[in-house]
Amino acid sequence: MSANETNRLANIEVSGTHYEVGLQLGRFAADLVHSYTLPSDVWRKVMEYRDDSRVQIMRRMVEERFPTYWEEMRGMADGVGVPFDDMVLWHFRGDVWEMPPEGCTTVQIPGDEPIVAHNEDGSPAQISRCAMAKVQPTGSKGFTSFIYPGTIPGHAFAVSDAGLVATINHIGAKVSGIGLPRTLLGRALLDCDTLDDAIDLLQTSPRSGAYHVTLAQAGDNRIFGVEFTHLNCSVRKIDYPQCHANHLIHQGISDERQDITNSSRARQKRAGDLVEGTANIDPLAVLWDKSDPDLPIHTTDTLATAVFHVGKKSIDWSVYDRIGEPPCYSSHKG
Incomplete structure (x- = not known):
């Protein structure tokens, strides 16, 4: 290495x-x-x-x-x-501590073989020590994850050996409290056997901070979007193409106090417009969109774009670190 x-x-x-x-x-x-x-x-x-x-x-x-x-x-x-x-x-x-605003945008496309796609936004100064890491801990599930320097895996996007796909979006909730840190809950998702186990983990664990998580799994045609905070956990089964940026949007939880940046608001609207009522959605076209030069979906902080095709027996996925170029990472997980 x-x-x-x-x-x-x-x-x-x-x-x-x-x-x-x-x-x-x-x-x-x-x-x-x-x-x-x-x-x-x-x-x-x-x-x-x-x-x-x-x-x-x-x-x-x-x-x-x-x-x-x-x-x-x-x-x-x-x-x-x-x-x-x-x-x-x-x-x-x-x-x-209330972190400075962070990015990330996720596209959720349900179907017999669902698609999840995700822009991972972070500091470009870190890219030389970010990586796609194939991790095999002794006695635990293996997984492949985007990693940031100085943080254990589980708070970006990953696929586990159980065929579980997890993508993470920062949420700027104003209320936090004593509970399990959001980064550690993200790591624990990679040890879950099933989608239902992953949802149960987030619903039943005492939570400190806030994340949005998209979950899918090979052999299961369901996609779930989960918004969790210290106070609440909202689980939404994705029944039509949707997108999610960096603020709470689920009914019953979006009233919580939160920071909503202009970028998150713009990405949420533009991505939603691109997938609404559209047949044969190209997730890369959505996540690479720069039609608004001031508040694009693909920003100067976008480090990688991942596309996951969730099959009946496998996950076929690719990661891109340059618009319009071949993927820098591809995998068939089955």
Whole structure:
């Protein structure tokens, strides 16, 4: 496994114990975490919560409920070369502190063989240590996930060996509280056996922060969109083509206080217009749309676009890191 110096999305493979998985991922990204993440205002702000009483309770919750992911974070800390307590707190960043606005747009197309497609938006400064990571932890389900430097997998997009597709969108909910951090819930989705198990995990777990999750699985023609916050969890079966950006839109939960950026509002409307009443939708045409030069769907922060064809026995999927170019990653998971 080697670091990527080309500003293209790397492909890496890691395996071993959960600690060893975290260690390898940490070593892969260590230089960028030290040069970019640690000096950042976001890191400094999150570290101000070291003594927050919520953090101590949430640490205990994670260690008790998710001991294997606790070990992944321990390995990540050692691989990066930062104190373990700081690494754990970094994984709570969207829960204990109101994060700056983040992007991502998802297209959901139901049918006998559904399609899920997703723009992953983040900081372009991180792209050299982002990657498509094929991960095989000892004694647990394997998966392939988009990863960010310094964070364990599960908070972008992924496909597990159970054929489960999960895509994640940031939600800027104003209310958070004591519960399991959203990043760790995203990681736990990759160990679920079925769609129903994944939904049950999100519905029944005590939640701290907020995400939108799209879920699909090979052999099951259902797609679900899940909006969860500290206070509520809304599950919507997708029965017609829809899109989701970065704010709550489900009836009964969208009244919660939240940050809605101009970009999220514009992407939600434009993507919805493109799929509404349209036959033979091309998800790439939707996610690569730049018809609004000021508030496009595909932004300067779009790091990758993934398209998942959910079949009866397999997931055929591709990841693109350049508009109009061949995919940088393709897989037949079945």
